Amino acid sequence: MRPHPEESAENGHLPDPDTEVIRLARDGDEAACHALVDRFAPELYRLAYFLVGNAADAEDVLQETFSGAFRHLGRFAELSSVRTWLCAILVRQAARCRRRRKRQMISLEEGTGGASHGAVLVRDETSSADLRMDLEAALDTLPEDHREVIVLRELIGLSYEEIAQTLDLPRGTVESRLFRARRTLRERLKDYMPGIR
């Protein structure tokens, strides 16, 4: 439940404990840098995986995210949480990765005389569960902006406000994209949900 405005006022703003870790890391504290990796890498990897659709690209995106974050620790303005800041970097890196992959696929299709059409997902070899594969395929067919919102909400658990900060969008846009993304996914995954219209 979103806190009522009066409740927020009573509690005040609690300091983000991760922000202190960032300050230490900025001062060159190696333990703080390691703590940031340990704290956020598993969740960010999950986010990367569901944004780009395969483990190899997800690892690259994660690596680029942390490289970028550590290079620009000074740019963290402490206006959002560390988690949101890192998610925002990762979403941008994932978008870049997807554009790169799309160009490669177009180039591959041109090389093979355009034999392949539609989205082709390079699957992780370790992925065998039908549900996961079908979910990945369903996510892959979503427009990029809907995919980002649904993954951040349903698989990472960010609040609307955090998603808005991460994607630099108005909250209302987050709501409408989430609504439409859920509608599309329900249609694509209805075999797993008997009774769905």
Place this chain on the structure above:
Amino acid sequence: MSECDHIREASLYHDGEMTREEASRFEEHLRQCQACRRELEEIRRLSALLSSIRGPSLESDVLGRLHRTATGAEEGVVVSMARRLIAVAAAIMVACTAWTLGVGGRTEAAAAGEPWELTAVTLRTEVSDAQRVAQWMVENLPSENGNDR
């Protein structure tokens, strides 16, 4: 059939994005609206389905690489490689510059009176003079020495 005007509120309610008052009002509406009840139920089922997906776990070697990135070890490798590349590039530039000066710059250097080029001109002049002397000797010495032709 048009949808209920409150249908989008089911998402907000499900995600806990309503204030208490908003949630109470929507719960009141749910008691009267089958479409919104159904919408909420389907969102719940989709959400449960999605949350059952775990995704792959992060391998320890990937975590290790991230730790090295964090402490700058990876950057150290990159910097080292970059330094080597710069050294090679600098060597190539020096070689190219020297070659350009040696070939294209010769006439310009001569016009400009470069010392090394003047020496080369002098040497070429000396060679020409020696050739003329040799030719003169061949043509004139026999008669001057009283030799018969």
